[in-house]
Amino acid sequence: MSIDRKGATDFTKEAHVHSVRCLDFEDKASFEEARRGFIAPVPDGQILKEDGDFVFDPHKLAFASGEPEEPETVNPSLWRQARLYADGGLFEVCDRIYQVRNLDISNITFIEGDTGVIVVDPLVSAEVAKAALELYFEHRGEKEVVAVIHSHSHVDHFGGVRGVVDQADVDSGKIPIIAPEGFLEAAVSENVAAGNVMTRRAMYQFGILLPPDVQGTVGSGLGIGTSLGTITLIPPTDLITGTGETRVIDGLTFEFMLTPDTEAPAEMHWYIPELRALTAAENCTHTLHNTYPIRGAIVRDPQAWSMYLNDTIDRWADKSDVMYAMHHWPVWGADRVREMLEKGRDAYRYIHDETLRLANHGLTPREIAEQVEFPDSLAKHWSVRSYYGTISHNVKSTYTRYLGWYDGNPSNLEPLVPTESGRRYVEFMGGAGKVVSMARESFEKGEYRWVAEVLGHVVFADPSNQEARELQADAFEQLGYQTESSTWRNA
The missing domain is CATH 3.60.15.30 (Metallo-beta-lactamase domain)
Structure with missing residues (x-):
């Protein structure tokens, strides 16, 4: 992984097909109205x-x-x-x-x-x-x-x-x-x-x-x-x-x-x-x-x-x-x-x-x-x-x-702040290296929501962990490609 922008993965391409299966792309009425x-x-x-x-x-x-x-x-x-x-x-x-x-x-x-x-x-x-x-x-x-x-x-x-x-x-x-x-x-x-x-x-x-x-x-x-x-x-x-x-x-x-x-x-x-x-x-x-x-x-x-x-x-x-x-x-x-x-x-x-x-x-x-x-x-x-x-x-x-x-x-009444809970999650899961390694396996399976979530703990625990940051960014990127919402894509 690197900070360079990536193309769409096969999982993202498949998600596109699934997400629009009910829509009629032959309907051109809006294009006529817009012009x-x-x-x-x-x-x-x-x-x-x-x-x-x-x-x-x-x-x-x-x-x-x-x-x-x-x-x-x-x-x-x-x-x-x-x-x-x-x-x-x-x-x-x-x-x-x-x-x-x-x-x-x-x-x-x-x-x-x-x-x-x-x-x-x-x-x-x-x-x-x-x-x-x-x-x-x-x-x-x-x-x-x-x-x-x-x-x-x-x-x-x-x-x-x-x-x-x-x-x-x-x-x-x-x-x-x-x-x-x-x-x-x-x-x-x-x-x-x-x-x-x-x-x-x-x-x-x-x-x-x-x-x-x-x-x-x-x-x-x-x-x-x-x-x-x-x-x-x-x-x-x-x-x-x-x-x-x-x-x-x-x-x-x-x-x-x-x-x-x-x-x-x-x-x-x-x-x-x-x-x-x-x-x-x-x-x-x-x-x-x-x-x-x-x-x-x-x-x-x-x-x-x-x-x-x-x-x-x-x-x-x-x-x-x-x-x-x-x-x-x-x-x-x-x-x-x-x-x-x-x-x-x-x-x-x-x-x-x-x-x-x-x-x-x-x-x-x-x-x-x-x-x-x-x-x-x-x-x-x-x-x-x-x-x-x-x-x-x-x-x-x-x-x-x-x-x-x-x-x-x-358990949500007074949770730990993300930096503290992140540190403890990473410790419980066997250390940052293990979390990143397992997250990479999940990424290869197209589990981008989970990758983004679990790596959030690593990044909050140690913001200098560039490997975790880049892999999380790659997950965000695929989620952005997949979403129908422009604001989610932008964010």
Whole structure:
């Protein structure tokens, strides 16, 4: 073994075949939807700060564009997802609604009012938001920004606000900043109070330090990656405080629904009747989402998530011609809108109900995560595959939401810290050399989860044991190649 990157083993290739056996790769509907309405590509080259520092490369997944050969080092289902979001640019969603995709992990949406443009969710950083606005202006003509809407409190949906509006125009009342109740408190608590540790963990979740290629990162499951520019925040000036509230913004009616404690602590959906256009924000996209992101966050409520999607169906599904989201691509037609919302509703409710059912039977979080699988009606639907969230870690977070960290096993009440328990495990197993030797045998059998786990004891006991570190890294690598989840792959 060495620190060089390896190819996929025969066990990994076999795991790929097994993991996608129920999926219909002949279904090309998502590819047609992802390219529908294309107007212009993203700008050539990289996005840079004024001082020349790097911000974002919108072409980082060019290797997945078009019809590339399927690599052995990426789960086939995840590779399909990467191909779907590899190509960005300016797109027409419907009359008067446009999106720029792939200038960040999220989409920025432009809704044309009677006199100007409403900007929705201005990305992570000011530099990419400005570039997106310029791309829109280039092809739709320059217009005044008349309002900004933040769908929810995560930084990839507000951090670029100063790239599209000036503080003075907001302060004067010329441009309202509209957001759901609790937006500012949630944005601060997630991005400031726990900001240091969350940022460190996000580096792993999003694969920021990994090379973009078939042995490295293939995006985040939500998009091609996150920008590294100037994060900004302008406090909202108009809060939506109740479901059913409406705003007439530059001639268009926005009907709002609050959806707190779903994908974000403060989030909302809305419908524009004049355009028959619906958004469920980030609560319904082309992936199973997180009820807990591995970067860390307050655990989300899958039952509430499911209920709000059901309310959205009842309220707007049958009168919607299009549903656009803050990641990925839209879907068109009332039947397709309903289908997407129903699959999302059922997926989060299934995770919630099965977790509690099995917990009440006495299973621990890890046992439940091993047991829960979607029924075919969900497992075969591309929109709730585990590209970002996973059934496994969503089950564990749902358990934690109700029952906390303790699994009922007294030996887990006050375990030794990893360095001390690692030292004792290694001693009990006959020394580091024996553990590494046996782990190598397990590696050759394709038992990568066990290799990663057992070598963790050796590495914590003696971080200088390079042989153990490299063999564990090789196990992590194969697990990354096998997983359908981009965030697990990146981590």
